[in-house]
Amino acid sequence: MSSYICYMDYLLPEQKMDVEGIFHNLSEDKKSSITDMDAHIKRFKEDTRLDRIAYFKDGQEFSEKVYEMVDKMLQAANIDVKKVTYIMCGNEHLFRANHVSTIHSLQADFGFSNSMILPIMHPCAATLCGLKIADKLLEEDKYILIISGCYWENVEDRYIGFTMRGDGVGLTLVSSHGELKVCDNKSLNYNNAVYDIHGAMRHDPSLSRMNLIQKGSEFLVESMKQYKCNEKTIRKIIQPNAGYSVFHDLYSYYAKVNPELFYYDNIADGGHMCDIDIIRNLKDYMEQQEINKGEYLMIYTPDVEPTFDINYYSSLLQKV
Amino acid sequence: MSSYICYMDYLLPEQKMDVEGIFHNLSEDKKSSITDMDAHIKRFKEDTRLDRIAYFKDGQEFSEKVYEMVDKMLQAANIDVKKVTYIMCGNEHLFRANHVSTIHSLQADFGFSNSMILPIMHPCAATLCGLKIADKLLEEDKYILIISGCYWENVEDRYIGFTMRGDGVGLTLVSSHGELKVCDNKSLNYNNAVYDIHGAMRHDPSLSRMNLIQKGSEFLVESMKQYKCNEKTIRKIIQPNAGYSVFHDLYSYYAKVNPELFYYDNIADGGHMCDIDIIRNLKDYMEQQEINKGEYLMIYTPDVEPTFDINYYSSLLQKV
CATH class of the missing domain: 3.40.47.10 (Thiolase/Chalcone synthase)
Incomplete structure (x- = not known):
């Protein structure tokens, strides 16, 4: 159905709590792993554009x-x-x-x-x-x-x-009724852990994060292919508030899509709130913008396991 | 389908590790909560009939x-x-x-x-x-x-x-094919936590375990009613290896069923292994006993949350 x-x-x-406040309230152990706290905070804020949670x-x-x-x-x-x-x-x-x-x-x-x-x-x-x-x-x-x-x-x-x-x-x-039809979905579980089950290293730990983004970009492209959509026929991609540059610079580069296809308005205020991000961004975007009947939106999110294995999901939604 | x-x-x-070995390897903190260790182990073994995990x-x-x-x-x-x-x-x-x-x-x-x-x-x-x-x-x-x-x-x-x-x-x-048909299922999520969301006590903590058994027995009866079965038409109830007397004495009393309707053969050896118990007991019972085509088995298990809320499940299976 x-x-x-x-x-x-x-x-x-x-x-609300400022990003600075969280950094300064970390344990001494975690703090000591950050060499220059002020520079670290500055870079973190530039990268993520997150101000407060x-x-x-x-x-x-x-x-x-x-x-x-x-x-x-x-x-x-x-x-x-x-x-x-x-x-x-x-x-x-x-x-x-x-x-x-x-x-x-x-x-x-x-x-x-x-x-x-x-x-x-x-x-x-x-x-x-x-x-x-x-x-x-x-x-x-x-x-x-x-x-x-x-x-x-x-x-x-x-x-x-x-x-x-x-x-x-x-x-x-x-x-079975409503204003937003779930037209299609796609998921992918990606084995991105550093170790295999025998304890052998599969890749350098530093690669896990880059794999997450590259495979995620690939997944976005495959999703659009499955949905028979492209960046012209999708009004917006609604993604998690998990950073600005990662989507604006990296995802858009790897997936070859316009950076403005992603939604950034809620990044500064709130922090990453699991998949609540998607509901928040989707609702806000639809309230801010006039979405015409028949237009498409895509929602996308990766779920990262503690092992860095990843569960990617996307859905194609249509205003009806 | x-x-x-x-x-x-x-x-x-x-x-394998003996029950005694586990008790003696508990932390000092946990050990100190047990007044008479030898008597405690004796009673535990009598109650559960568990020898080793x-x-x-x-x-x-x-x-x-x-x-x-x-x-x-x-x-x-x-x-x-x-x-x-x-x-x-x-x-x-x-x-x-x-x-x-x-x-x-x-x-x-x-x-x-x-x-x-x-x-x-x-x-x-x-x-x-x-x-x-x-x-x-x-x-x-x-x-x-x-x-x-x-x-x-x-x-x-x-x-x-x-x-x-x-x-x-x-x-x-x-x-969509096989020797064991899943004829019907039933589930119940039971709010058995000691506290409500405002922090007020809902019942004495000591009641949680008795609620678990009483509600579970009720659930068994309701399952049989839904399945239009009774203890004569069900060959066996396959339950977890989570203790002998709890099923033999308590569940059978509250659900008014013959204690021999439950399966006890695997209790002594292995310990409680989540829902692997059900697979293990079902497989072993079917290998030990000749189950005729058309005969019914029921599987039952409660899943207990850390808060003592409970998720009860049962299924009616038929040999085909």
């Missing part, structure tokens, strides 16, 4: 904001909670932060009594992974709810080299 | 055994690897142990080039969760491979109060 995004929403916490003050605020978002969705979308057949989610915070599983709690408290929780542990791509299997799992007149939520308790976990992680909540409601 | 288990296999590591000597052995199992499956089932459309898995060890994602590695090394990795993070129920959605995801003449694998690096993680965790590997291959 064809699936449509019939509702999407996101929330950024009110509290958004954060929840504690796990309780995180859970309560997820509840607020679900409540708001139920009122806005005006759906029967009993018609939601799956609650998909990909962030372990939703199962553990604040000593509760916010997902199990909300399933019970909002009465999603005909739903099955499906935890898809690709934190940065669960929404896109969910969209990829939604057309097979969706039934007539039913809904699939995809929830994304990030809450990093420890400031140490926010700085991940090429970007900084922020907190947030995102919701996507999929159904 | 109706789905069938067309191949299943499991592997227990050769190395099986363990891999390191992460490399774990990954290599997963490879051996996949290799064995490909030879035995004689399938085209390109026809496997999903590789499902639920244990984080498969993504992180040994600094590699064994799943991403094997997908590349065995040439599963048309498959999508779907990580279902219900470690103790990923196989049953996979079976529940398999009929929707499976395509004609295609396969879904479900891989389970446990490797607990730290002896501390093995003792979890009511049982001990062992290591192992399990494989289930689902297709």
